[in-house]
Amino acid sequence: MLNQNLLLLNHHDVSELIDNMYEVLFNAIQNSYLLMNQQKAINPPSTLIWYDKPEKKRVIALPAFVGGSIKRPGLKWIASAPNNIKNNLPRASALLVLNDEATGFPVAILEASKISAVRTVLSAIVALEKLHVGKLIQNLGIIGCGYISTQFLIALKKLNWQVESIHIFDQDPDRIQAFQNKFPDQKFYASTTADEVIKQNDVIFLATTAIEPYIFDTSNLNKQIILNISLRDLAPELILGANNIVDHLEHILSSNTSVFLAYEKIKSTSFIQGSIAELILNQLELNSTKPTIFSPMGLGILDIVVGDSIYQAAEKEQYGLNIENFFNGHTS
Numbered sequence: 124m125l126n127q128n129l130l131l132l133n134h135h136d137v138s139e140l141i142d143n144m145y146e147v148l149f150n151a152i153q154n155s156y157l158l159m160n161q162q163k164a165i166n167p168p169s170t171l172i173w174y175d176k177p178e179k180k181r182v183i184a185l186p187a188f189v190g191g192s193i194k195r196p197g198l199k200w201i202a203s204a205p206n207n208i209k210n211n212l213p214r215a216s217a218l219l220v221l222n223d224e225a226t227g228f229p230v231a232i233l234e235a236s237k238i239s240a241v242r243t244v245l246s247a248i249v250a251l252e253k254l255h256v257g258k259l260i261q262n263l264g265i266i267g268c269g270y271i272s273t274q275f276l277i278a279l280k281k282l283n284w285q286v287e288s289i290h291i292f293d294q295d296p297d298r299i300q301a302f303q304n305k306f307p308d309q310k311f312y313a314s315t316t317a318d319e320v321i322k323q324n325d326v327i328f329l330a331t332t333a334i335e336p337y338i339f340d341t342s343n344l345n346k347q348i349i350l351n352i353s354l355r356d357l358a359p360e361l362i363l364g365a366n367n368i369v370d371h372l373e374h375i376l377s378s379n380t381s382v383f384l385a386y387e388k389i390k391s392t393s394f395i396q397g398s399i400a401e402l403i404l405n406q407l408e409l410n411s412t413k414p415t416i417f418s419p420m421g422l423g424i425l426d427i428v429v430g431d432s433i434y435q436a437a438e439k440e441q442y443g444l445n446i447e448n449f450f451n452g453h454t455s
């Protein structure tokens with residue numbers, strides 16, 4: 124029978140549900156990469172509108188379908204306006220629409236800024252768990268002290284990782300201070316340059332809003348694990364000097380990322396060892412004398428699996444606003 128209803132989940136609903144679901148969502152993300160690898164998920168290129176380039180304002184549509192036992196089509200619609208943070212507003216705002224596989228009718232609309240951030244940091248932790256021995260990071264470096272980096276530290280703690288010291292850098296000193304204030308029990312060292320962070324740490328998390336490379340010094344590379352979330356900070360020479368793992372080769376080469384710049388330099392993808400799915404399946408041969416960089420373009424399938432898990436939990440625990448008879452249930 125047709126479900127004519129539509130469930131609306133606001134930021135508060137989504138946040139409360141996510142809070143107890145990190146383990147579930149981590150597994151869902153790992154599974155979504157494997158489903159994609161088995162051709163059981165459809166992840167078409169996203170559509171991006173740069174509607175104000177000087178102000179770096181953009182909106183992106185990410186449609187996707189996840190098959191297997193999930194069977195969920197949907198769409199994330201996410202806007203970014205980096206200057207929002209000057210007005211104390213988040214940079215990104217987003218909606219996620221989940222559709223019913225059988226009828227195609229939308230069943231839920233979720234506020235998705237946190238879904239987007241959490242799926243992003245969990246995808247980085249999926250890679251980290253495969254690349255790092257044990258769950259204790261001695262020296263973590265964070266470049267870009269914004270929302271995504273905040274969610275990264277929260278997710279690490281939720282998934283029982285321990286971090287001894289954290290070196291942080293941001294071009295805006297106020298952001299460094301605000302970031303430290305969010306984690307009063309954590310020991311931080313504020314670095315004066317991004318290069319210093321790269322040099323001094325074993326694991327580096329990049330989450331800035333830079334649109335072109337500003338990290339050029341290849342002499343700071345040794346065997347770090349670099350989680351390249353913001354995608355555009357590293358000069359192509361650093362990418363070419365490392366093992367590289369991506370989430371989706373065509374997607375990462377379709378945009379002006381550091382990986383794309385590296386590809387442009389040598390007109391070959393030989394510097395990319397493989398995909399995150401292959402990493403999960405232990406199918407990659409990595410050079411142990413080089414750093415390893417994970418560059419995820421960020422796939423719509425991650426939003427779908429995370430949104431779907433939250434939707435299931437919301438139905439069970441009666442969260443959200445259910446709008447009855449939202450859709451037309453008749454052919455006339």
Ligand SMILES: NC(=O)c1ccc[n+]([C@@H]2O[C@H](COP(=O)([O-])OP(=O)(O)OC[C@H]3O[C@@H](n4cnc5c(N)ncnc54)[C@H](O)[C@@H]3O)[C@@H](O)[C@H]2O)c1
Pocket residue numbers: 205208214215239240243266267268269270271272292293294295298317330331332333337351352353354419420421422
């Ligand atoms: N790959 C993915 O799947 C994915 C998903 C979501 C977000 N992102 C990216 O993550 C990035 C961070 O997002 P956010 O929501 O945390 O943004 P944010 O605006 O909250 O924080 C970004 C921070 O980076 C700092 N910054 C900008 N340029 C810098 C530079 N050159 N050097 C040092 N610091 C710099 C800013 O001052 C700011 O504090 C964005 O680029 C976003 O597009 C990637």
